[in-house]
Amino acid sequence: MTRRADAPLTRADFHAARGVLLVTRHPPPPPVPVPGQPAAVPANPAEGVEILVAVWDDGSVTALHGHVDLGTGIRTALTQIVAEELDVPMDRVNMVLGDTTRAPNQGATIASASIQIHAVPLRLAAAQARHWLLARAAARLQVDVAGLAVREGVVHDAAGGRSITYGELVGGDHVELSLDPGTPVKLPADYTLVGTRAPRVDLVAKATGELVFVHDMRVPGMLHGRVVRPPYAGADHGDFIGNTLESVDESSIAHIPGIRAVVVIRDFVGVVAEREEDAEQAMRELRVAWRSWPGLPPLDDLAQALRTQPSTPRRLVDEGDVDAALAGAAQAMPRTYVWPYQMHASLGPSCAVADWRADGEGGAARMTVWAGTQNPHVLRADLARLMGMPDLSIDLIRMEAAGCYGRNCADDVAADAALLSRAAGAPVRVQLTREQENAWEPKGAAQLMQVRGGLNADGSIAAYDFETSYPSNGAPTLALLLTRVIEPLAQAYEMGDRTARPPYTLDNLRVTVNDMAPIVRASWLRGVSALPNSFAHESYFDELATAAGEDPVAFRLRHLQDARAAELVRATAERAGWRVHTGPKQGPQAGGEGDIVSGQGFAYARYVHSKWPGFGAAWAAWVADVDVNRRTGEVQVRRVVVGHDAGLLINPAGVEHQVHGNVLQTTSRALKEQVGFTAGERPPAQSARTVPVPQAPPVQNLEWGAYPILSFRDVPVIEVLHMPRPDEPSLGAGESASVPGTAAIANAIFDATGVRLRQPPFTPETVRAALQSSVEPQGGDAGAQARPAPWPASGGTGTETRWPWGAMPPRTRGWLARGLTMTAGVLGLGAALLGWRPAIAPVAPSTSSPYSAATLEKGRRLAAAGDCAVCHTQSGGTVNAGGRALRTPFGTIYSTNLTPDVETGIGLWSFSAFQRAMRAGISRDGRHLYPAFPYTAFAKTSDEDLEALYAYLMAQPAARAPTPAPELTFPFNVRPLMAAWNGLFHDPAPYQPVTTQTPEWNRGAYLVNGLGHCSACHTPRNAFGAEKSGEPAWLSGAFIDGWEAPALTALSRAPMPWTREDLYAYLRQGYSRNHGTASGPMAPVIEGLQALPDADIRAMATYLASFNVPAAGESGSTPAPHAEAWVAAAQTAAPPPGAGQRIFDGACAACHHDGDGPRLLGVNVPLALNTNLHSDRPDNLLRVILDGIREPATRDIGFMPGFRHAFSDAQLAELAGYMRARFAPDKPVWRDLPAQVARLRQLPPH
C-alpha cells in the first residue's frame, strides 16, 4: 500500500505537491548564542518555511518533528498527539523524525524535551489543520462547524446524516497554512487517543527484521568501510591530536581482496573494501605507525583528578549566610561524593552510510548520509565543514539506531563514512567495532560533589554549601579533530548545573558549579549532571536525617515545600510500605542469620534540565529494597518502587517503559559500571604486523566483560506509581526516573549495613572493603572470612623438561642447546662415519595405481590416523604438499611434499624407499630426516599398513612444491648426526604384540604408538630431543607448538580419571563431558581420527585407559569422584566476586556454565572438570581465550571467538586467575600471569 504521506523526500516535494494541506512555520529566529550549552545550528533561510503537518488527498497525514526516537517511543507518542488533534487513526500518520531535508530544525534530542517543549508546535499544527478542514467541510456541507463531528478522518454532519472525508476536503488543491500559535487545541478531557496505551508504531517492523535501523541500510554499489583509530582513545585535546600518525603501509593489506581505498588525512585513517569482512581484516592488518603521545593524566583517584583540573567557578545560588551558619553549626558534616566515568554502552556500535557524488550542477558535490544521530542539523553543519560543502548539498536522513542515552559515536561514524565515500567514489557503510565504540565514545563524565554542611544543636540544618565539578563538553565530532579541520582545544561546557540546587528549603544555601573542560572525551549521558548531583544531595540528606535521629522520609518532607513533590514522596513511601527508621538496621558488626542483610532506601529528585535555572521535567521518587551479602559484598537490588509525576501521560505504556528503563539502567550504573583509564606516557604504537603486540588503548573497557551491565539475573521487581495528573502539562519522562536511583540504593545499603558509600559503582569489592574498614581490627582474621577456600600461596610448576619443537621458556632452550653442543663433539666423528646411507633407486612414475580400491581406502584411513596432512599442509595450501614451518629450538624446518610429484614430492619413491623413511627416518636420497617427522613412532607400523599408506599417497594428485631448506644452526644442520641420535634413541622394529593382553589392547597399542604417534606430543623429551623412555615419563605430558599436550596416564591433573568411555568419547567426538574439548593442535588430530572405524577408536581408548588405573596401593582406597559432586564442590569454594569474575560472567558465562545458563550451540563441559584449568600451566587456557576455536574438531563442539583484540594482558591475567580459583580451587594459583599472557600473546594463532 502506498500512501501519499510516505512519498515526499524533501521540503520541495511537499511544496510542489497538489492534493495537500500543509501547515508550516517560519523557522524560529537564530537562538541567542549561549556559552557552554550544546550547539544549536540556526535554520538556513534558503530552505524556506518548515513543514509541520501535511494532510493528503488520500487521507494520509505526514507529521514532522525535529527530534528523533532514541528508543524512547516518542515516534509513537508524537503520532498519538497528531492523530488525536486531527481525529485520524494512528496508522494513517507517517511520523517523520529528524531528516534535515524534511523535518523542522528543533535542535538536539536532549534534555527530555521532545514532548514537553518540542511537541507543542506539532500539536498546534495538527489542530490548525483540523480547524481548516472542518471549516471547509462546513462550507461544503453548508452547515455550522459546531454541528460537525470528526471520526477517523471523516467529517460527519450529524443532523444532515452526511459525511465527507479529509481526502475529499483537500481535493486537488495545494493549501499552505502558516502556523498560528493561538490555535485552540483539544481539552485533555476530550482525548480519546492521548492517554491510552497505544501500541508502538515501530515494533512490528523491528520484530520481523524489516528495514528500520541505519545498520540495515543498503544502497546499490555500497562498499564497506572501517576506520583505524589513533592510539589516544579518550583524548580530545592537545596538539598531538591530528599530529600523531607516522606512516601507513598500504602494501601490508595487498593480500586482502577487494580493497578499494585507503584513506589517510592526518590522524584519520580508514579502509574501504567490497566485502565487510575484508574491510575488517584490512582494519586489523593495515600497518600503521604512530608516534608517541603524552598519555592521559592519572585517573585512578578521580576526586583528586577533578580537584586539580582547571576550572571556572560559577555561583548559582547564595542565600542566607552560609559561612556564618557553618561556623555556628553544632555538628559539621563535610562530605565528598564522586561519580565515575561511565559509558552510554549502546548495544549496537555506531554505523552510518554516506553517498558522496560529484554529479550536481557543474560537477558540484552532493551527499546523502544515513545516520543514527541525535542531532541531525548540527551533524549536517559538521559534515559541511569537514567536507567543505554547503550544508544544503547534504541530505541527512535519520534512521533508527541502537538506544544511545546521550552523545555516543553516531555522529563520529557519519563523518567517517563521508570521508570514505568521497575517497572511494561510491556509497560506503562504516560500522564501528565494539572496541572502537567503547574506546572512543564520549564518556558520561566523572563528577565531584563536595558538601559543606551540618546540623544545629536543635537538629535543624545549619547550611548547605554545595560545589560540583563536571568535566565535559559537547564532544566535537571526531573526524573534525583527527583531520584538524577544527582545533583540538580544551573547551568547557556549562552543563554541571542540572539539578545542582537541592529541592529542599534551606535557610543558608550556596551552590557553585566548577565548569571545566573534559579530562577525557566526555559528553552528556542520561541524567547528565543531575544524576550525580542528586546522588550527592539525596545521600547527604540521608546522612543529615540519620545525624538528626529522624526518619529519612519524614526529614525530607519537613524540608520540602513543593506540594506536588511532597505528595509524590508520601504516595511513594506508602506504596512501598516504607519502614520508618531513624538509623541503620544493622551495623557492620551486627549478628543475624547468615550473610545476607537487607535494607530500604529512599531518594527523591526532580530532573531540572537545560541552561540554569532550567526547566523541571518529571518528578521521581524511589524506594529501593536491597540485600547485601556481608561475606561477598554482593548487593542485590530486590525491589524498586518508583513514584513518577510526569503530568499528562501521552502514552502511559511508553512512560512506564521509560521508568523501567531508567530504573534498570540506573541500577546497572550504580552497581556495576565504571570506565577505567590507563594513564601516563604512551610510547610509539604500531600495528600487529611490525610489532607483535599493539599498544592497548588507554580505555580499559572494550567489551562487555570489562564493562558489565545489568543482566536478566539481576532484574529487580519494579512497581511504578504514576501520579494521576491528566490536567497538567506533559513533562519529560526520558530521564527523570534515573535521577534519584543511585542515592536510593546507597541509602538502602546504609540501612542494611551501617556503611555509607559515596562513590559508585557499589561493586562487591567496594562493599567488602567498606565493611572491612568499618569493622574494628579483630586479630587479623577479618580477611580470612572473605576467602572461603584456602589457596596455597605457591605451587610447583612441575617438570621443566619440555617438548623441544615448540615454544618453551628461553631458559630451557638455552640449556638444551648447550647440552647438544657439548655432546656434538663427542658424537661427531662416529656420526660422520655412521651417518651415510645410500640412495634408493628412483621408480618410474606411473599414471595409474596398481593397488586395489580397498587398499587405497585403507591407506586413506591410515593417512588420516597418522595426521600426515596436519604437518604436511601449509595453512591454505595444497593438502600434503608440505612447506609448513615447524619451529624448534634448533631452528625452523619445513615439512616435505608428500604428493607424488616427481621433482619435489615422492613421485620417484619406491615402496622400499617409503618404508625406509617411515622405519628409519632416512629419505630416498639417503639423507637423514629430523625426528620432527615422528618415524620413531611410525616404525611400529606393519608392512601391510605401510604399503596401503604408500599406495594411497602415490594415488593422490601430484603438486609441485619444493620444500624450503631448513634453517638450522650448527651443529643441528649436520644431518648425519642423526645417525648417532638414531643409534641412541630409535628402535626401528615393528610393533610386537604383548601376549598377556587382549587383541583389542594390542590393536590400541599398535595405533597409539605407531601411526597415531601420541607419544610424540604427550611424552617429554630429553636433552637430545628424544622422547624419554619408560614410566613415568612416557605419555606424562609435554609441550608442543606452544600448547600443552597433557598427561595421558594416571599422572593426569584432570580431576576425573580418564576412563575408557571418556577416552572413546574424546577421540570420537572431540570432547569428553568429564574433561573438556580438543583444541589447538589436538583438533586436527581428532579430525583425522574420524576416518578410523569405531573399533579402532575403542581399541585406542582401551589401551590408554589401562594406564589411568591408580597406582597400586591407592586402588580402591578412594572411590572415583562424581563429576556433579566435583562441579558442586567448586561452586561452593568460589572465590569472592571481583573483576575477574565480572569478565568471566560478561564474556564467557553464556556458553560456559554449570547448567544454569542458556543453551547455545556447541558443547558446554563444566569448567570445573576441564583438564586445562587443572594443569600446572595456564598456557592452553590462555591460548584458547586469545584465539578461540575457529575450526573445531567435530561439529558438536561449536565455535569460540578469540579475545586477543578485546582484552589487555592485565585483564586476561585477571580472568585466568579467577577461572583457576573458581574452577580448580584445590590447585595452586598460577603465578606471573601477566608475564605468561604477554609471552603467549606473541605466539601466532594455531
Add this chain to the structure above:
Amino acid sequence: MHAPSPPSLRLCVNGAVHEVGVAPTAPLLAVLRNDLGLNGPKYGCGLGECGACTVLIDGVAARACVIPAGGVVGREITSLEGLGTRAMPHPVQRAFIDEQAAQCGYCLNGMVMMAAALLARDPCADEAAIRRELSGNLCRCGTHVEIVRAVLRAATNVAPSGAHTP
C-alpha cells in the same frame, strides 16, 4: 598479488539453499546480512557476548558473529525473518509485539531467537527458566521486564493447552 576468488559455500537459510561466493572464514553474520540481505541478526560485539546476532542452527540458538560461515555448511540456519513475517508472525514475535517488549529494539532479534529456541525445547518454561535462558543476552535500554512478560505470554501461546497445569 591477486587473491583467488573465494570458494562457493552452500548455506541452508530459512528453508532455502543459497550459494554464496565467500571465504569459509567469513563470519556467518556478515554473510547473512550482506549476501542474503537479512536484517534480523545484528552486529553487537563480534565476541558472542551480547546475543544481538543470534540465529538458530539446527534449532539451537547460536551467535552468528563468531561462527565462520564455512562451519555451518549442511546445517539448517534460521534467522528472525525465517521465524515469521509481518503477515504471519511466529508466536514469540507476536508476543513481543503484544507486550511492547522493545525500547530501541536493537536487542530484540536476540531475545526473540533465544525465546523461540527455549520454548521449542521447553514450552512450559517458567520465569526462572526464561531469565536463565536470556542471561547471556544484553539489553541496554532496560526492557527486561517487558521481555520476560513477552516470553511468558509466548509460552502460554506456544504450550499445548493445559501444559501449565501441574
